[in-house]
Amino acid sequence: MNRSARTGDPTGLDDLGGTPSLPAAAGFDAMELPEAVLETLAAQGVTAPFPIQAAALPSALAGRDVLGRGRTGSGKTLAFGLALLARTAGRRAAAKKPLALVLVPTRELAQQVTEALTPYARALDLRLATVVGGLQAGRQAGELRAGAEVLVATPGRLKDLVERRDCRLDQVAVTVLDEADQMADLGFLPQVTELLDQVPAGGQRMLFSATLDQDVETLVDRYLKDPAVHSADPADGSAGTAEHHVLRVHGGDKFAVAGEIAGREGRVLMFLHTKASVDRFTRQLVAAGLKAAALHGDKSQPQRTATLERFRTGAVTVLVATNVAARGLHVDDLDLVVNVDPPTDPKDYLHRAGRTARAGASGDVVTLALPDQRRDLAKLLAEAGVRARTADVRPGSPELLRITGAKAAAGAPDTTAGRDRRGAEFRGRGTVPGRPGRGKNADRKTADAKRAAEARKAARVRRGGS
Template identity: 50%
Template structure:
C-alpha cells in the first residue's frame, strides 16, 4: 500500500546473524527480485525467476541456499548445494558472494570451472564442500571421473538459463539436473524464457513460484548512440573513448581484435585490461579484478564478457565491432545501467554498416541517436567524455584485488553523460534524433 516502506532482509525471514553480516558488507536494502523470491525460496518452493541482468539475482538465490544448508556438514565428494552458471567469470563471481556470506554459517564453497587444474577441483571437493558453483562442462568432467556425486544435492540453482541454451549447454544442464535427487529444491533464473528454457522448467521444476520483474522493474536509464566513423579512424576514436574518466566496457568480435586494440591503446597511453576465451584463467581473473576495483577503468573483451561480467558502475558500453544480432546487442548493453543506475551505449559503424546497425538496434527496441564523427567533432566527445590519449605508452595494469559481489558497488568515477532532457535515445522505443543517417 502507498506509504508503506519496503521490507528489510529481516522482514523477509533471514536469520539475524546473516542480516548483520549483510549489513556489515554494506548490503542493507533488498532489491525487488530479492523481496519477491526470498520468502518462497526460504519456504522450500521451486522458483522460476525472470529478472533483467543486474537486478540482484545472486542474493535472491544465494541467501536461501545458505540458510537452508546451514547447521550441517557435507560428506566428502557429495555437496548439498549446486549452482550452474554459463561462464567461468559468472561462476567465480557467484562463488565469491556465496563464500563471503556463507562464512557466518561455516559453509564451504568451491568454484568448479575450466581453466583451473582438474586435480585442484578434485582435491577441494574431496575435502568436503557444501556448495559447488560450476560451469556445466567442468562439472560433467568431474562426474565422468566419479570425483563427485550429486545424489545428496538438496538445492540446485540454474542461473542465466537463457544463456545456457544460447551457448549450447542445454543437454549438459539436463543431464546434470537428472543426476540430482528428483525431490530436491530447484531455482531457475533467466532474463527471457523461450521454448528450450521452458523445457527445463517443465521437466525439472515442481509447481514453481513464478516471480517476473520484466514489467515491474523500471526501464533501464540508457542513452543509445550510433557513431558513424571512418574505418581508418576507428581505433583512434575507440582509444579516446576508452581514455574517459569512467568505467568503460568495449566489445570486439575476435580474440585477435582484442589483443590488437588493447596493444594499440597501451601504445597511446591508455591503461586498459583485456579479456577473451584464449586467455589463461589467471589472466581472466586478474583482468576482471582490475576492472572491478578501478585499477583499470577500461576493459576490452569479446562476447564472453557479455555473458559473464557482472560489475557495477559500468557507465559506458562501446560496440567497437557491431554485434551480430539484436540479442547480442541487448546482452552487451545490459552491462551498463545496472541496479537502477544510468548509462550510455555506443556503436561504432562505418558508412556501409550504418543502416544495418540502426535496423538491428530498432529490433532490440532502441532508436539510437546517430552522430557523424567526421562532421561533428564535439557531440561524440561530449556524449562519452572521450579524452585524447597522452601518447605515452603504458603497461597493462597489474593489481589483483577481489571482485565486488552482491549489492555492493565497485568504486570508480563516472564519465560525462547527457542530461535527462537530452536523453532521446533510451531503451524502450523512445524516438531519438537521427542525425547523420544516410540512406
C-alpha cells in the same frame, strides 16, 4: 510454439505460467532469514532488498521452485543465494556429495557468485566450493573430497568431475540454474540436462534467464514444478536505466573515434567481434600510452581473473573484450560500454549493455555503426526493445566529446591497419590520446572534454542518476 512467439515479447517472459507467488517482503527482516544472515547483511552494508530479492526470496525460502528474469546487476545472486544457504544451514555434506548446486555458464560468473555468497556461507558455517575449467581439476576434486555443502560450477568441469567419480549429485536438495539462456547459446544444455538428471527429483529448483527461448523453455517444463514467477527487468527487456547511442562513422574514422573514446576519464568496456581484433586494438591503445588490457577466450583463467581485478581497481581503465565479457562481469561504477563492432544478436546487445547502468545506476551504451551496418543495427535494436539516439561523428567532433567524454586526438596523424569483420582493411586517422606531441591546442581540447564530462555528470544527477 515457444512463449516468445506467442507473446511477441523479445525476452519471452511475459507469459511464464506458474501460480501466484508469495507477497513481496518490505525488508530483509520481514523474511524467514537466519539471524546470522541478517547480521552479515548489515555488516556488508546491504540495508534494503533489490526488487527481485524482495519478490523472489519469500517464495524461495518457502521451498517453492522459482522462475525469473534477471540480468546480472539486478541483485538475483542474493535472491537465490540467501534462500539456498538458509535452506542448507545446519546440514553437513559427506565427501564428494554437495547439498546445494549453482550452475553457471562462465568462469567469471562462477567467481562472481562465489564472492557474493562467501560472507553469508561463512556466517552459517557452510563450506563453499567452486569448480570451473581452466584451473587445476585435482585441487577442485580435493575440495569436494574434504566436503562442501554448496557447489558453484560450470557444466563442463562438473560433468568431468562426476565422470571421474570425484563428485556425486544424489544428495543435492537445492539447485539453481543461473543465466540459463547463455548456457543454451553456448551449447551446454546436453551437459546441463545430464547433470540435472542425477539430482534427486524432489528437490527445489530455481532458474534465472534473461530470455526464454525454446531450449530454456524445455528446461523449465522438464525440471521446474509449479514455479513462482518473478521478473527483475523492465517489461521491454531493455538494459535498465542506460542511455543508448548509435554513432554513425565512416570506415576510415572508426578506430580513431574508438581510440578517442578510450582516452576518456574513467573506465570503459569496449566490445569487438574477434580475439584477433581485440588483441590488435589493445596493442594500439597500449602503444598510445593508455592503460588497456584484452579479455577473450584464449586467455587462461588466471590471466582473465587478474585482468578483471585490475579493471575493477582502476589499474586498467580500458577493457577490450569479445562477448566473453558480455555476461557475468560486474564492475562498480562502470558508466560506459562501447560496441566498437555492433553485435549481431539482440540478446548479445542487451547483455553487453547490461554491464553498465546496474542496480538502477545510470550509464551509456554507445555503438559505432559504419554505413553498411546501419540498417541491420536499427533492426537489431528494435528487436531488443531499445530506443537509441543517433549522431554523426568524426574524430574530435563536439558531439563525440559530449556523448562519451572522449579526449580529442592531438599531434600528427597515426595510421594503423587491421581487419574488420568483413576482412576489409581499416585505418585510424588521427592519433589516439596519450601520444607525444601535445600542444596548446591539445590542452584546450582536453579541457573541453573535461568540461563536457562534467556537464554529462551534472545532467545525470538532475535526472536522478548517480
